[in-house]
Amino acid sequence: MINFLILPILIPLITGVLLIFAAKRIMLQRWIAGLSSVITIMVSALLVQKVRNDGIQTLDVSSWEAPFGITLVSDMMSAILVLTTSIVAFACLIYSFWSIGEDREKFYYYAAFNFLIVGVNGAFTTGDIFNLFVFFEVMLMASYVLLVLGGKKAQLRESIKYILVNVISSALFVIAVAYLYSVVGTLNMAHISVRISEISQVAQPGIITVIAVLFLIVFGLKGAIFPLYFWMPGSYYAPPAPILALFGALLTKVGVYSITRTYTLFFYHDIGFTHQLLSILAIMSIIVGVIGAIAYWDVKKIIIYNIIVAVGAILFGISAMTPDALSGSIFYLVHDMIIKAALFLLAGIVIAIAGTSDLHKISGLIKRYPGLGWTFFIAALALAGIPPLSGFIGKLLIVKGGFEAEQYWGAGIVLMSSLLVLFSIMKIFINGFWGTPRAYNGEDKVPVGKMMIAPVILVVMAVLYGVGSEFVYPYISQAAETLANPTIYIEAVLKEY
Amino acid sequence: MKTNDVILQTATKVVLFIIVLFSIHIFFAGHYTPGGGFVGGLLTSGAIVLLLLAFDMKTVSKILPVNYIHMIAIGLLFSIGTGAGALLFNVPFLTHAFGHVELPVLGDTSLHTATLFDLGVFLVVVGVTMTIIQTIGEDE
Numbered sequence: 105m106i107n108f109l110i111l112p113i114l115i116p117l118i119t120g121v122l123l124i125f126a127a128k129r130i131m132l133q134r135w136i137a138g139l140s141s142v143i144t145i146m147v148s149a150l151l152v153q154k155v156r157n158d159g160i161q162t163l164d165v166s167s168w169e170a171p172f173g174i175t176l177v178s179d180m181m182s183a184i185l186v187l188t189t190s191i192v193a194f195a196c197l198i199y200s201f202w203s204i205g206e207d208r209e210k211f212y213y214y215a216a217f218n219f220l221i222v223g224v225n226g227a228f229t230t231g232d233i234f235n236l237f238v239f240f241e242v243m244l245m246a247s248y249v250l251l252v253l254g255g256k257k258a259q260l261r262e263s264i265k266y267i268l269v270n271v272i273s274s275a276l277f278v279i280a281v282a283y284l285y286s287v288v289g290t291l292n293m294a295h296i297s298v299r300i301s302e303i304s305q306v307a308q309p310g311i312i313t314v315i316a317v318l319f320l321i322v323f324g325l326k327g328a329i330f331p332l333y334f335w336m337p338g339s340y341y342a343p344p345a346p347i348l349a350l351f352g353a354l355l356t357k358v359g360v361y362s363i364t365r366t367y368t369l370f371f372y373h374d375i376g377f378t379h380q381l382l383s384i385l386a387i388m389s390i391i392v393g394v395i396g397a398i399a400y401w402d403v404k405k406i407i408i409y410n411i412i413v414a415v416g417a418i419l420f421g422i423s424a425m426t427p428d429a430l431s432g433s434i435f436y437l438v439h440d441m442i443i444k445a446a447l448f449l450l451a452g453i454v455i456a457i458a459g460t461s462d463l464h465k466i467s468g469l470i471k472r473y474p475g476l477g478w479t480f481f482i483a484a485l486a487l488a489g490i491p492p493l494s495g496f497i498g499k500l501l502i503v504k505g506g507f508e509a510e511q512y513w514g515a516g517i518v519l520m521s522s523l524l525v526l527f528s529i530m531k532i533f534i535n536g537f538w539g540t541p542r543a544y545n546g547e548d549k550v551p552v553g554k555m556m557i558a559p560v561i562l563v564v565m566a567v568l569y570g571v572g573s574e575f576v577y578p579y580i581s582q583a584a585e586t587l588a589n590p591t592i593y594i595e596a597v598l599k600e601y
Numbered sequence: 602m603k604t605n606d607v608i609l610q611t612a613t614k615v616v617l618f619i620i621v622l623f624s625i626h627i628f629f630a631g632h633y634t635p636g637g638g639f640v641g642g643l644l645t646s647g648a649i650v651l652l653l654l655a656f657d658m659k660t661v662s663k664i665l666p667v668n669y670i671h672m673i674a675i676g677l678l679f680s681i682g683t684g685a686g687a688l689l690f691n692v693p694f695l696t697h698a699f700g701h702v703e704l705p706v707l708g709d710t711s712l713h714t715a716t717l718f719d720l721g722v723f724l725v726v727v728g729v730t731m732t733i734i735q736t737i738g739e740d741e
Contacts, residue, residue: 118681
């Protein structure tokens with residue numbers, strides 16, 4: 105079936121529409137959303153296997169050939185990210201069943217949830233720069249709804265900031281696409297890459313470098329890198345745990361994916377300037393993120409600042425542009441999506457039990473909730489990159505690639521950051537779970553057992569991902585090969601090229 | 602003092618049908634001349650807004666007992682369905698079909714599945730506009 109690669113976009117889309125009809129019937133909504141989520145996981149797993157066996161999958165939507173119509177491209181990187189997105193979405197979905205509350209569920213929560221997945225999967229799969237913009241907007245519109253749904257005071261305040269920042273960055277995105285279109289005259293990503301290498305035969309023209317930096321600003325605003333991360337700590341603090349997990353695991357990663365795609369497919373001719381800039385910003389993001397993570401005594405804030413650290417580490421690997429560093433970045437990207445979702449969901453349970461996210465007011469949870477405590481402990485070790493777990497290989501390859509590219513300072517900072525990340529997350533474990541147990545108001549109403557299902561699934565995934573990295577590595581290296589060698593991508597899309 | 606809107610209401614009753622007819626014309630003309638689902642949908646909702654201005658919200662919802670949120674979903678289903686229909690014939694998503702059909706009254710007519718896609722756009726635009734206006738209007 106030639107339409108296979110559109111199914112991870114189409115299934116959530118149809119589900120989202122059907123859920124509008126079932127808005128008031130909560131059980132029906134849960135069943136439909138859950139079933140479609142499971143089907144999406146299976147379809148995306150099959151897609152990964154298909155890309156592994158048959159190479160890059162492309163689909164010329166509405167039968168218009170490559171540079172003229174919209175092309176959807178599933179190379180190994182996007183297929184892996186779509187699969188990870190589906191798994192994270194499933195975990196967040198079943199976590200929502202017991203934590204989000206009937207008021208939100210009756211108000212089109214699951215419909216918006218599915219539209220968010222449509223946007224994320226679409227952004228990972230598209231092969232057209234303007235179509236990428238459209239999927240960004242689908243994703244952002246759904247995220248506005250999820251952020252403001254419930255109408256608490258903090259949510260209203262933060263969604264104003266969030267929408268303002270994203271409207272501005274979307275306008276910049278349109279401007280950047282307009283500049284690029286006026287220079288190269290095409291919107292198909294593979295074709296853009298061909299045109300840019302034609303005009304960069306001797307030296308990359310200045311305007312291409314300007315457009316590259318403009319794209320870095322746009323995607324940096326979406327992906328929260330160093331000077332453009334300012335909106336994130338506040339906005340991500342407002343929504344409830346499953347939505348926060350969805351945002352933390354998926355939204356910034358779409359920005360990171362877009363930077364990766366544009367910087368490996370379009371702007372690889374003059375890496376002296378653009379990639380050096382990217383590398384400096386990535387290292388600054390790591391530093392700022394670590395400072396934030398160790399400064400706060402708030403469970404959510406600590407994990408939110410850890411997102412910035414991870415984004416920095418991934419982008420540092422991309423900027424090094426060696427095969428090792430690229431595969432390390434993809435490894436780390438997948439790991440980070442899984443583990444951030446798990447940590448936010450676990451933090452959600454801790455906050456639900458304690459009724460506060462202030463670490464000073466939480467202690468001794470491990471006495472009554474040993475399962476929660478040890479799951480959090482494993483997730484924390486995986487986040488920091490302790491060897492058998494998932495964060496290790498990715499960071500190892502990034503550091504190795506950084507040394508190969510002779511960026512000793514950057515690689516050293518990535519290494520040092522692990523220590524501080526471990527410190528920040530252990531601060532939650534030691535202060536929240538050890539110590540004398542306290543009694544909390546209303547903790548008996550929290551269905552901890554049911555809420556634990558989703559994070560346990562994710563932590564098991566993270567452990568298997570780390571232990572079975574031998575099995576995963578061929579897939580990752582296939583993805584990195586496409587990134588390191590854009591002609592593979594171009595030949596798959598423009599057949600006669 | 603009780604206001605009397607007899608001129609506005611009588612004029613609305615006549616003008617409404619002209620606007621609706623014009624919007625249908627714009628909708629069907631979209632393939633060959635400027636127009637299409639989006640403008641057509643906006644014009645239709647413009648007609649309903651005129652009705653809302655001349656009468657009150659209760660009367661309008663009695664005249665047009667439509668759940669606009671369901672209308673959005675139905676419109677989306679139309680558009681997705683036209684695209685996904687291509688999957689049944691194993692051609693790429695959104696591939697459209699086109700043909701000349703001999704219809705009883707209209708004679709030789711060219712029919713295109715893109716019209717069904719546009720009908721979806723039309724329904725979504727009307728649904729979204731009316732949902733926005735009604736929710737803001739009902740809000741105290």
